[in-house]
Amino acid sequence: MPDAHEDKRPLAERIAAEIRQQIMSGEWEPGMRVPTNAKLTEQYSTSNVTVQRAVQILKDEKFLEGQTGVGVFVRSKAAQTIIPASYMPPSEPGQPYRWLSEATKRHQNGKYKMLKVGEVAPPKQVAKAMRLDENGTAMLRSRIGFLDDQPAELVHSYYPIELAQGTRLADRRLIPGGSPALLNEMGYPTRSQDDALAARSATTEEYVHLEIPRDIPVIEVFRIVYSDDQRPIEVSILVKPGHRFKMGYHVETP
The missing domain is CATH 1.10.10.10 (Winged helix-like DNA-binding domain superfamily/Winged helix DNA-binding domain)
Known part of the structure; x- marks a missing residue:
């Protein structure tokens, strides 16, 4: 043995x-x-x-x-539990992106800063989730989310190029109500999502943007959002500082 x-x-x-x-x-x-x-x-x-x-x-x-x-x-603040399901429904017309409105409910100031928007060849796992062929491309929207002026998440979101071109998904500006609201308006409502969670060391990009102290791990959420007929309309890689956040899920018994 x-x-x-x-x-x-x-x-x-x-x-x-x-x-x-x-x-x-x-x-x-x-x-x-x-x-x-x-x-x-x-x-x-x-x-x-x-x-x-x-x-x-x-x-x-x-x-x-x-x-x-x-x-x-x-430290004066406990680790915060984030409930991904609370951000899934699109915002009501005229309302801010749900991630921001949920922050307000918690008496926090939420905001986003866009880093990059453009057509790219996505990572293999993203291409597979989006069912792209070998030379397929996607529209990338990268941003940092802040809560009370502290970096809370780094997000790389990918969208089917045929859906994104010519829309605000291809615009560097923030989308009023967020991408779920825009996709819903375009006829692609969110029906379900799959999340895969991992804990790992931060990349240099994550270390810098999220201000990771020492060797603290990050929480990675690989998310696939589906519309009708299980069509993937968004694939996101969300990364959060592991010392400040927990992920919360509620599962109903069948």
Whole structure:
């Protein structure tokens, strides 16, 4: 029998991982004062130097905040749970994109910044989802979403070129009501979507745009949106900072 898989990370990293989980789960609540180094040293049966390294890791990752002369505290805001299903229906006429209106309901200020719009040869997984041939192209719309002026998501959305050309999908400006509302007006209502989630290290683009601290992983959502007859009308790759967000899903029992 092969040996059991061992955690060979330095002890400081293992301690940081334990505390990180406590913070993400809410066991350590926002604003809570962190136990003293002496208590953590006793709890983890290690040295003060190792505990200091673990605490510094979590400070660098923005999980902990130090207050000079006072102590170390859990960050003031808990990880936010995002419910993808709440953004699926198109906005009502004259209303902002649902991602923005949902932010307002949570008393947050949401906004988008467009990065790129243009016809491209999409990545293989996108081309496959869109059922494109080998030389097929798609319309790409890339943007960053901000919540309270902090980068919350980097989104690359692809649309069938025959649907997008000559429409606002090909325009660099933001679309009033968002792409779901526009596609609905064009006769392509959203009927369903498939999401595939992954956790991975950030690319340089993601690291820069999302202001990822240290080696925090990102949450990737690969989304296919279908209209009538299961026609894919949008394929998106959404990336969120893993230390600030969770993805929430509600599933009804058949």
